Structure formats: structure tokens, C-alpha cells
Amino acid sequence: MGVDKTAALCCPVCGAPTKRYGYELKERIWPHADCLFYPCYVHCKRPCVLCDKCGTVQVNAPFARKNSRFPLLFEGYAMLLLQDIPRARASRLLRCDEKSLAAILTYWVHDEVNRMDLSVVCSIAMDETFFRRGHKYVTVAIDAYKCQVFDVEPSRDKMAVKNVGEKLERNGGNTKRVNSATSDMSASYLSAVREVFPNAKQTIDKFHVKQVLLKALDAVCKDEQKEAGRKKELFLCRKLFMVPEGRMNNKQWTMVAELSKQYKKMGRAFRIVRSLDDFYASTSMVEAQERLDKLCSWMRRCRLKPMKDAVLTLRNHSKEILNYFHTRLTNAICEGINTMIQAAKRKATGFHTFEGYAAMIYLVAGKLKLATPVPF
Numbered sequence: 001m002g003v004d005k006t007a008a009l010c011c012p013v014c015g016a017p018t019k020r021y022g023y024e025l026k027e028r029i030w031p032h033a034d035c036l037f038y039p040c041y042v043h044c045k046r047p048c049v050l051c052d053k054c055g056t057v058q059v060n061a062p063f064a065r066k067n068s069r070f071p072l073l074f075e076g077y078a079m080l081l082l083q084d085i086p087r088a089r090a091s092r093l094l095r096c097d098e099k100s101l102a103a104i105l106t107y108w109v110h111d112e113v114n115r116m117d118l119s120v121v122c123s124i125a126m127d128e129t130f131f132r133r134g135h136k137y138v139t140v141a142i143d144a145y146k147c148q149v150f151d152v153e154p155s156r157d158k159m160a161v162k163n164v165g166e167k168l169e170r171n172g173g174n175t176k177r178v179n180s181a182t183s184d185m186s187a188s189y190l191s192a193v194r195e196v197f198p199n200a201k202q203t204i205d206k207f208h209v210k211q212v213l214l215k216a217l218d219a220v221c222k223d224e225q226k227e228a229g230r231k232k233e234l235f236l237c238r239k240l241f242m243v244p245e246g247r248m249n250n251k252q253w254t255m256v257a258e259l260s261k262q263y264k265k266m267g268r269a270f271r272i273v274r275s276l277d278d279f280y281a282s283t284s285m286v287e288a289q290e291r292l293d294k295l296c297s298w299m300r301r302c303r304l305k306p307m308k309d310a311v312l313t314l315r316n317h318s319k320e321i322l323n324y325f326h327t328r329l330t331n332a333i334c335e336g337i338n339t340m341i342q343a344a345k346r347k348a349t350g351f352h353t354f355e356g357y358a359a360m361i362y363l364v365a366g367k368l369k370l371a372t373p374v375p376f
């Protein structure tokens, strides 16, 4: 590939018309996507120009991004593949090392993410997700109406929430216009959200509330396991109790019923956890309030230590828990997105850096309209 000898070129820095000033010394080679399974390369010696203001400047090839070793079409194709298959596999198919692929991905995703329009965001959900062994977490911020991840932050503390707010403002949003925020129970999130989004009604998402009770149930099971000394059977039913109601089959139901008869404490704890679902099925605020009070007093009187501890957590956060009936923001949204993020994680195996990991999350759950040229 070459450049027409008479073609007029302008300065790539200031745009002024310029004179030619020879070519770069060595021919450059860009690996293109395969052509009929044969490797295909683009060869070109790019011209230089002499600008009055900027001096000698290398003209960039129109088919490649500046400082990239790959043509734009190749990058577009790579992005298409990366959305669907793991990076290692994409690397084999494209005959391109993984590091370069990560660089392409990170560039295009962040290019789009920085331009995201967040001016209409008024309802957000925040969730933490596991990044790496050694307890590394990232905070994922989601626009709850669009079900779109709009920010990923490298921690799960106050700073993360602050950064989410800043990102929102930077991209045309307004933290004061956010009227509902969903998160888990962690104290740092709750207080930081109050600070950063002063007008947001805070809701603790359903699944994290349930988790508190499930933990208590698990503790009850463990205690009874020790008392009864029948480890194997009880281990089995601990697993069984964790199965969500909707997904239990008939056989599992009969087993649960039998086990609850046999092991009284566990049965009681199990019924408490189930009644949380009734609470969430309430149709009005008044009804919800009543059911929550009933549940809490039941838990206080149930003579099970872990449940008594759990009720404190529920009491302390009852306002945020009840807000669910105002905002109806189930974290089903978050849960759905979390599933996507887990999938992203699988695809991202080998993304050791936070940037790479964040890029993958944006790619699968950010509803990005990438500016990459699409080959087909």
C-alpha cells in the first residue's frame, strides 16, 4: 500500500496545509485479519510532512489508530470476538498475543465509557463483586432503569462511592437528582451514599437481606449438627435449605418437611427464612410494616441465638429495608447484571489488572455503542 505521489497532505497536528518531506525510513507492517485462512498483512511506508509551525511530522495511516500496531478493521473484529469468547481463544483465532488484545479492548471500551451520557440517571444500584483472591473487591455502579453498568471502581469503601458520584457529574449527571439508591448493608456504603447522593431514598436490596437470614440459618444448622452428632445427614439438609423456594422439586420438598420435623431448631429457623419471602410479597407499605414487625418479634422469641443476632441487623436497617416498597428496586437488576459480570469474569481469565477487568465488565454489561469499525 502506498500514497499517491501528488496527494496533498496536511499537518496531522495543526491541520495546516504542508509540504511533503519524504517517507519514514522503514516500511511498517500491520497484521490484518486472515484472508481465506491465509495470514494477511498491510505494508506501507507512511509519508512525512514539513509544517511551518510543527516541524517534521509523521503522517498517520488512515486505516490505523495512532500508536496502534493493528489496523482499525482488525481491532473492530477483535472487539466483536472478545464480546463472545474468552480472551485466550480470541488470541488463538486472531493470532495476536493476549496482551495486545487487552490493550485494544481497554482502549475502545474506555473511549466509549468516557463519552457515556449520564444526564438522565436518577436511580442507581451499587454492588460489590469479587475481583481477585486475597479479598479484592470492586464496586459496580448501575443505572437501575437502563440496567447499564456506568462505573466500576477499584474498591468497596467510601472512596468508591465518592468516585461514582464524580463520574456521574463528569458525564452530565447530577448527584442531587438521584432519587433512589440500592446497595447492600455495609455501613460504609450506606453512609457514603447519604453523603454523595443527598436526595436518594436508600434501599437495601432483597438478596442481601435474605443473606443475613441464611447465614443465621446456617449457624443454627451447624449448632444442631454438633448436638446431634449426625454430620452427614445434617450437612445434606444444610445444602437443601439453601435451595431457593422456586427451584425446589417435590422430592426436595418432602425431604425438607421430614427434616424439619426431625430437627426442631432447624425447622424453626427454616420457617423464619421462608417467611421473609412473604414479607417481600406484601402489596402495601402498611402490610409490609406489619409483616416485618411480626417477623422480627418471632425472631426475637424463637430461642435461637443466631436468629436473635440477625434480628438486630434487620431492626437497625428496617427503614432501608422497607424502602423497597417505595422504590420497588429489586436488585433483580443487579442480580441479572451480576450474572453477566460472572460471565465476564470467566471471559476475562487472565485479566490481572483492574483496568482490564473493568473493561470486560463494561463490555458485557455497559450496553456500549462502540465506535470501532465493524468488518461486517
Ligand SMILES: [Zn+2]
Binding pocket: 011, 012, 013, 014, 015, 016, 051, 052, 053, 054, 055
Ligand atoms: Zn502543524
